[in-house]
Amino acid sequence: MREPIFQPLPDKPDHPGLEKEMLERWEAEGTFAKLREQNSGGPRFSFIDGPVTANRFSLGVHTAWGRTLKDVFQRYKALRGFEQRYQNGFDSQGLWIEVGVERELGLNSKREIEEFGLEEFARRCREVVVRSSEALTRGSIRLGQWMDWGKDYFTFSDTNIEYVWRMLKIVRERDWLYLGHRSTEWCPRCGTSISQHELIGSYVDRADPSLYVRFPLLERPGEYLVVWTTTPWTLPANVAAAVNPEAEYGRRANGEWVAAGRYPDEHFEEKRPGAELLGWTYRGPFDDIVEVEHRVIPWDEVSLDEGTGIVHIAPGCGTEDFELAQVHGLEVVQPVDEAGRFYDSFGWLHGLSTTEAAEQIIGNLEEKGVLVEAGLHQHRYPECWRCHTPLIFRIADDWFISVRVLRQQMLDANATVEWTPEYMGKRMDDWLRNLGDWNISRRRYYGLPLPFYPCTCGHMNVIGSRRELEERAVSGLDQLEELRRPWIDRVPVRCAECGEPVERIKEVGDVWLDAGIVPFSTLGWQSDESVPGGYGTGAAKGLTTADLPDNAYWETWFPADWVSEMREQIRLWFYSQLFMSVVLTGGAPFRRVLGYEKMLDENGREMHASWGNTIPAEDAFERMGADVMRWQFAAQPPDRNLLFGFGPADEVKRKLLTFWHSVKFFVDYANIADFRPEWEGLEPEAVEPLDRWLVERTRAFVADAEAGYERWLSPDVMRDFEVYLDDLSNWYIRRSRRRFWDGEEAALRVLWYALVQSLRVLAPILPFLTDHLWRTLVLNGPESVHLAGWPDVPEPDRALLDEIAAVRRVVELGRQARSTSGIKLRQPLRRLVVEGTSLDGHLEEVADELRVKDVELGPVEAVELRVKPNLPVLGPKLGRELGTVREALAAGEFEELAGGRFRVAGRELEPDEVLVERGGREGWAVASGDGVTVALDLGLDDELVLEGEAYELIHLVNTLRKEGGLELTDRIVLTVPEAQRELADRHGEWIAREVLATELRVAGDELKLEKS
Ligand SMILES: [Zn+2]
């Protein structure tokens, strides 16, 4: 046997197997390097990667989604010849990393970290980043992402840190930096404040104590204020009780004062407006521990929807309370320390956590006889997004950047950005409009050291670079391993004002400073010279060979043409970048953004390790394959949550199998026909109408997919592909089968063209499968589909395509009509009537497809029109007249008007006022849609029945051929039973031809086939 021209394909693809093979070939052939070489000097497309946090040891499927979208559009742009940057980024310092290391080491508090030793702690944090970045890189490569691995940026590099320093110095020079003394959300476990952008989405349902407590009034013995609280630990910090001056308060017979409106059924001995309670003083619940004056203050915001209408105020434990303290000159009592434990000055409470204290406080109040009632209260309460500890409020000194001046500039900059989906741009506007000042300081260890050196002389020294640090350092430079705690803390600088040595503040920076600076730090903004390998400094030394480019490079690549991350990054990375960019350049750092929603499991639930419904990317690679994952990701509309899982993967595999079978079909018949296509002659000259159609259809697919990619909407590309695939396999191939059996070269050439072009279109989304099939189909062209460029096709003939689309619609309706009739598709029928479309020159095709003898155009009289009143709409409108209209409709006494309206009983009814059904009359099957109606005559005669039997027999024999393992070209001798003699006499020749029988015999009572 001669060697086949095309490598034969198995019945179905082994995705993981062929993917691993492709990875090896890309590696061996240097495909990615060749692509970059090929595009070097081309037009530029600037992509900047948002950093992934390097704290996990395998790629998550969530991350794989984003990475796929980035890769899809970079690959598409590469096919179009764009020169690009492929730098991957890792977020490599901050609380995420610290929390993981703490867990690993079993450290439970900041004190334990300090006892463990900050140097060793820093080294352990770096180790996590090293291991994690290696694992994430492996996973990303397996996913098929093409990046400049090994030249990644790490936000913990000294270079990156210096760039943030430089930005902060500018912020300071513009007087936007300040130390705020305010009440802030605080994680007692992490021992640090939490900023606004970290709070969103962190509210969970919780049950907390619910207490009603009496505050005895000093001037009115035997009378009390009753307050309600869900945070018992704040009661020792109480200094005031707030009332609404406008509301009415009442005194119960037992002396308790509450808002009268809260208890409408109660009898009150005395009533007074809130304004008259102001200034009353009372004994605090913990005056035995904290000596402080307590009084009644006014507050318009006092809620009359819950509690007693009298609000307990503890300025040391709440934002609004703190603000009220400023207005009314109240004392601020801060009961707990950084770890959320009571200070020693709080007597028997000292050392207790806020939750531990709750029970003891309740018991103590009961002993004192001031507890009215204690229960539980369900509410939404914020917790720490990293460690899930419930947050508390503390007064803290934090460093802030004022956004007052920047807000409008950021809004203006955002207005220049093209957002997909559009509403995400509006979300960014909302975020910017409501944004408070940026709290940039964290009381932690493994993070960007804030370069602030406040001097006792009053001068605030801000260091803007390593060089400046070295110039001004008093000591400690020799031990400065990295710009990081603890080493940096041992380098005091000389105050620029008084010359005295000054120490750095202990705080580190918000991680979003690290990530936001990336469009500057990685592109060499204001860098005097290009330094090869110059980005790999500090902790990043040895981890990356990334260069520090010079300012000319930055000018070339900034702003990014495109960035893409999930929606939550609006308030995180997109925001922090925008912020920095507005500070440093006045404009936006990106031109276009593709955002996307959340990933859930296939049943629509959040994925949680504890629920057992997370899917590690490794499992997905092995069980579905990277291409199948990528299909799910790419097909997902970005404005909806992605339901990811093995169920949807099977659906994708089924579709991919159709495509695979189309290619296999070509390979099998091309090998039989010894067909050898030339890459040079890719664009075919099609003569046959069906061939011409497929060529135009393919061109249209290329053009439509191109438009989808250009809109940054891969789901549009996938939708176009699915329709195209159906046209290719269910129309072109099915209608051309005989020509392939006959080895007709024109058909083979056109099918080859269609397959090759679709591989090129899909290459960015399914990089493995397409390249595997490319290497099967393209014998003497570019060695990889990824090096073949984007197909350059002429404008498709849309008129021709519309024409065939109409034919396919009629056929589809015909099939629907058949399926409602219960008559098999193989049974020929006499007649089809089509109304509403012209079918010019395609009557025979339709007849052939639907197996009817005759197709007529004209009014479909077989349709019975039934019209009923749409009661919810028409009932209220007609009232008692409804009965008359209903009867007339039921009796068929109505007239159909244009636009779906009806005249009945002297009234005209609108389309939405009636329910219309079109059904077939007896003996007909009818289907309609899009203004087209078809009717099938279901009448059968002997001749039709016999023909139907012939089709059945052909189908049966061909199935037996396949099951018997016969080759497509094997000839057979067919024996049909005596009972089918008439069939053999009348249709023998036809049957023999269809099943490749050299001889047809009639004998015995069994169907037999043998190889001849
Ligand atoms: Zn925490």
Ligand SMILES: [Zn+2]
């Ligand atoms: Zn000074």
